[in-house]
Amino acid sequence: MDVINILGGLLSSDLRMATPILLGALGLLIMNRAGLINIGCEGIMLVATFVAVAGTYYTHNVWLGMVCAMLVGGLMGLLFAFLTVSLRANQVVVGVAFNTMGAGMSTVLYRMLFGMDFVSVKDYAFTHVSIPVLKDIPLIGDALFHQMPVVYLAFLLVPVVSYFLFRTPAGLNLRSVGENPKAADTLGIDVYKMRYAATIVGCMLMAMGGAFLSTGLLNSFQEDMTANRGFIALAAVIFGRYKPTGVMLATMLFAFGLAVANLLPSINSPIPYNFVTMIPYILTIVVLAGFAGKTVAPAAAGKPYKKG
Amino acid sequence: MRKKFITLLLALAMSVSLFGCGGGQGSQPSAAPSTGADNPSTDNPGGGEGVDYSGMKIAVLLAGPANDNGWNATAYNALTNICNKYGLEPLAYSESVAASDMEEFLRGYAQDGYDMIVGHGSQFVDAIHAVAPQFPDSKFVVSFAGEGTEQSPNVAGVGPVNSGFLAGAVAASASKSGKIVMLGGEDTPSIAELVDMFEPGAKYINPDITVETAYIGTLTDADRAKEVALGYTNQGFDVLCASANNAGLGVLQAADEAGVYAIGYNADQYDQAPDAVIVSVVRNFEGMFDNIFQEIAAGTFEPKIYSYGLKDNGTILSDWHGWDEKLPEAKSAMDQLFADLESGKLDK
Numbered sequence: 001m002d003v004i005n006i007l008g009g010l011l012s013s014d015l016r017m018a019t020p021i022l023l024g025a026l027g028l029l030i031m032n033r034a035g036l037i038n039i040g041c042e043g044i045m046l047v048a049t050f051v052a053v054a055g056t057y058y059t060h061n062v063w064l065g066m067v068c069a070m071l072v073g074g075l076m077g078l079l080f081a082f083l084t085v086s087l088r089a090n091q092v093v094v095g096v097a098f099n100t101m102g103a104g105m106s107t108v109l110y111r112m113l114f115g116m117d118f119v120s121v122k123d124y125a126f127t128h129v130s131i132p133v134l135k136d137i138p139l140i141g142d143a144l145f146h147q148m149p150v151v152y153l154a155f156l157l158v159p160v161v162s163y164f165l166f167r168t169p170a171g172l173n174l175r176s177v178g179e180n181p182k183a184a185d186t187l188g189i190d191v192y193k194m195r196y197a198a199t200i201v202g203c204m205l206m207a208m209g210g211a212f213l214s215t216g217l218l219n220s221f222q223e224d225m226t227a228n229r230g231f232i233a234l235a236a237v238i239f240g241r242y243k244p245t246g247v248m249l250a251t252m253l254f255a256f257g258l259a260v261a262n263l264l265p266s267i268n269s270p271i272p273y274n275f276v277t278m279i280p281y282i283l284t285i286v287v288l289a290g291f292a293g294k295t296v297a298p299a300a301a302g303k304p305y306k307k308g
Numbered sequence: 309m310r311k312k313f314i315t316l317l318l319a320l321a322m323s324v325s326l327f328g329c330g331g332g333q334g335s336q337p338s339a340a341p342s343t344g345a346d347n348p349s350t351d352n353p354g355g356g357e358g359v360d361y362s363g364m365k366i367a368v369l370l371a372g373p374a375n376d377n378g379w380n381a382t383a384y385n386a387l388t389n390i391c392n393k394y395g396l397e398p399l400a401y402s403e404s405v406a407a408s409d410m411e412e413f414l415r416g417y418a419q420d421g422y423d424m425i426v427g428h429g430s431q432f433v434d435a436i437h438a439v440a441p442q443f444p445d446s447k448f449v450v451s452f453a454g455e456g457t458e459q460s461p462n463v464a465g466v467g468p469v470n471s472g473f474l475a476g477a478v479a480a481s482a483s484k485s486g487k488i489v490m491l492g493g494e495d496t497p498s499i500a501e502l503v504d505m506f507e508p509g510a511k512y513i514n515p516d517i518t519v520e521t522a523y524i525g526t527l528t529d530a531d532r533a534k535e536v537a538l539g540y541t542n543q544g545f546d547v548l549c550a551s552a553n554n555a556g557l558g559v560l561q562a563a564d565e566a567g568v569y570a571i572g573y574n575a576d577q578y579d580q581a582p583d584a585v586i587v588s589v590v591r592n593f594e595g596m597f598d599n600i601f602q603e604i605a606a607g608t609f610e611p612k613i614y615s616y617g618l619k620d621n622g623t624i625l626s627d628w629h630g631w632d633e634k635l636p637e638a639k640s641a642m643d644q645l646f647a648d649l650e651s652g653k654l655d656k
Contacts, residue, residue: 009542013535107373116375116384118579122564217531218561220580222554223373223404227529262532265522266489266539273495277525 004139006267010259011143016217018255019154020045020226023209024233025240025247026154026161027202032237033165034198035178035300036084039095041206042230043102044076048210050106053221054113056121065121066150066211073207074200081199085192088304099230107223122219126150126212150212155248157205162244174198178298181305191305206230239288241295250284257283361605366391367400367417368426369410372527372553374403378574379553383428383451385575386594390601410435418443424604426597430454430497436463447604451593453615454497465613466600468591468622470656472502474645475571475589476509478625479547480517481641482569482586487545489520491537491559493527493552502551512654513641520545527553534558534565541566549573549589560585576626586635588626595621618656619649 024041031038038044048069056065080098083089129152131145165171176184177194185191213229214221232254240246257280264276366387374384384401391399400422402413410427414435417425423446427436430452440448440460448460453467472490479488490506492499507519520540524533533555537548541562549571550559560577563570563584570581572588596616603609616622625642632639648654 005542009539013538017531017535111375116381118375118377120580213531218534218558220557222376222528222530222557224528225530225554227526227532258532259535261525262535263539265491265524265536266520266543266545268520273523273525 006263008139008143010256010263011140012147013259013262014252014256015143015147015151015155016255017258018251019151020209020213020217021229021233021236021255022154022248022251023157023212024206024230025236025251026157026244027205027209028233028237029202029240029242029244029247030161030165030174030198030205031202032242032301033178033298034174034195035181035298035303035305036081036195036199036202037091037095037302038080038098038199038202039092039234040076040080040098040102040230041095041233042226042228043099044073044203044206045210045213045226045230046102046106046224047076048073048207049214049225050110050221051207052211052215053119053121054110056124056215057119060124062121062124062126062215065124065215066208069207069211070204073203073205073210076207077200077203078196080203081196084304085195085199088306091302091304103224106221110221110223118220120220121215124215125219126216148212148216150208150216154209154212158244158248165244175298178300181300185305185307192307195305206233209233235284238295238297239284242297250288253287254280254284257281361394361396364394364396364424364601364605365400365420365422366396366424366426366601367422368402368428369405369413369417369432370401370403371429371431372404374401376554377577377580378556379551380428382574382591382593383426383597386597387426389594390598393598394601407431407435411439414439414448415442418446422446424449424601426451433465436460447600447609449597449600452498453613454501461611462609463611464600464609465615466596467498467614468593468596468616469501470505470509470618471589471591471623472505473509473512473656474618474623474625475502475549475573476506476511476519477513477645478587478589478638478642479506479549479569479571480510480513480519481638482571482635483514483517483547485544485546486514486516487518487520487543488547489522489537489540489545489549491533491548491550491552492521492523493533493550493555494525495523499523499551506549512645524550524552524555526555528555530555530558530561532558534562537562538566541568547571572626578626578629582629585629586631586638587628590624590626592616592621592624618654 024045028038028041051072052065052069055068056062083094084091126148128146129149134145135141173189174194177191181191236247236250240250261276261279368383368387370380372380374380387399405413410432425446426449428451433450436448436450437460440463444462448463450465451467452465453469490503492503503521506521510517510519524536526532533552537559546568548559548563550556551573557580560570560581564581569586570584572585574591576588578585
């Protein structure tokens with residue numbers, strides 16, 4: 001196999017694997033910018049992997065399955081917002097509870113619906129969509145323009161979120177709520193409403209990431225299948241310096257490390273697999289320690305706000 | 309008021325999730341979310357051969373979820389069937405048991421008077437030896453036929469050996485490109501045993517075949533396993549085989565996507581990728597556990613390693629689901645192999 005093919009394969013694998021993490025990270029970013037830290041991303045993604053499979057199984061339509069997952073994600077967001085915004089509970093504690101709850105809920109509900117059986121939604125799963133002409137560019141064509149629709153969608157969301165956060169009045173309001181809620185409140189911005197909205201939208205994006213993992217990449221639900229992608233998304237937001245493009249680069253870098261680690265066994269590398277498994281993490285740490293500058297988190301992140 | 313409400317809500321959330329994680333735990337096996345579809349029939353408590361099985365109880369500790377369609381599912385299904393067969397109370401099981409919790413679970417089951425307590429996998433060896441001496445009335449079984457499982461008088465090891473040989477043989481007989489690969493999840497003794505036997509099996513069928521074996525480094529991340537497997541199919545490997553609990557699914561899907569063959573492992577995995585899985589190599593734990601259970605019931609249990617080779621039916625092939633007609637040469641190669649085992653020409 002020639003080098004061009006290997007590089008193209010790596011890039012293609014990179015984008016595929018980055019997509020669920022990127023969607024989760026964008027959701028977390030929106031919440032973070034509104035002053036909310038959600039450690040429960042992993043749990044929300046996990047519930048979404050299950051709901052997407054169940055939804056697809058019953059409706060026979062993978063998009064409807066994803067919508068179901070996003071609706072459930074939105075509901076979980078509503079609960080998160082109710083606990084942390086209205087009741088001012090500690091966000092970290094609620095996040096941890098969400099993770100435990102996500103692992104338990106997805107398992108119990110799956111077994112209630114399907115028992116111990118294996119359920120595949122392969123017949124309705126996402127298929128690759130090629131973009132004509134662009135697809136024929138050497139090296140990158142096949143990797144960038146022959147992917148599943150959700151991959152395009154995830155990467156298109158990056159400029160959209162960026163535009164929303166930094167170019168629209170609503171985005172400015174959202175960021176001000178995350179920086180200084182008191183000042184925002186005195187200027188007539190409804191802090192609670194803003195945080196509720198950010199949480200619901202953010203959790204819907206995380207759910208979308210989870211749904212893609214189960215219905216896009218694996219066509220089925222497996223217990224604990226998110227395998228810590230939610231936590232990686234959490235790290236990607238910080239590594240990406242709270243900016244959509246930065247977040248995108250951070251997830252792509254991590255996924256590139258994963259892609260390299262996954263390729264190594266098949267090209268007869270002499271490196272023991274224990275070290276190969278570390279590659280994505282080490283790569284991310286090295287690059288960020290070397291190149292990333294100072295990171296400034298939204299000033300009010302994690303702090304509950306009391307009106308009046 | 310509000311704080312109380314939060315506490316309540318969180319407590320509720322925690323208990324819901326604990327319920328999910330724990331599965332059916334020692335003291336309340338009946339509280340398990342699903343203990344198999346059928347309840348054991350109570351009209352035949354005797355079982356057979358004059359031995360009284362009533363009042364006997366079986367428990368199993370699994371390192372992963374009971375529905376992983378592979379290693380853990382095999383034990384769960386095998387023991388559930390045994391409980392039903394002898395009219396015992398439903399199987400008590402604990403899933404995804406972490407290393408730090410093993411002893412506690414074992415002690416719990418032993419205190420509740422379980423007669424046969426199975427630790428399904430080599431990772432349970434140390435915990436079982438730590439707990440077993442305190443509970444001489446219970447018999448402990450480790451699903452691992454390796455060394456170091458016979459120090460205590462109430463501990464036995466049980467397991468198939470050479471199952472990797474059969475997997476290698478069937479993979480080699482189905483390959484057209486002459487390149488096959490075996491992927492293990494982690495380098496644990498039980499997985500390493502079969503990964504190491506894969507190449508001899510393949511060479512037995514075709515001495516010139518190219519055989520690769522590698523470890524993925526995960527037992528849960530099916531997406532990663534899939535990507536690793538795709539790396540091999542891109543290079544012309546046309547039969548994939550994996551033993552990696554949940555993650556093994558990713559390898560089957562990679563074979564499906566790349567249009568090559570896969571060999572299922574542990575359980576009949578045909579359903580997971582009908583267009584790729586030609587046959588599954590099944591470790592016959594039901595037969596092995598059944599033997600041990602009967603020995604425990606009859607009082608002939610010995611603290612030894614019960615090891616079952618290919619010739620003892622420790623490992624069998626699943627149904628071919630029609631693939632034997634599409635791949636007649638693979639089927640006949642396997643028939644020949646079993647004939648060699650029968651005649652003693654092959655000693656595995």
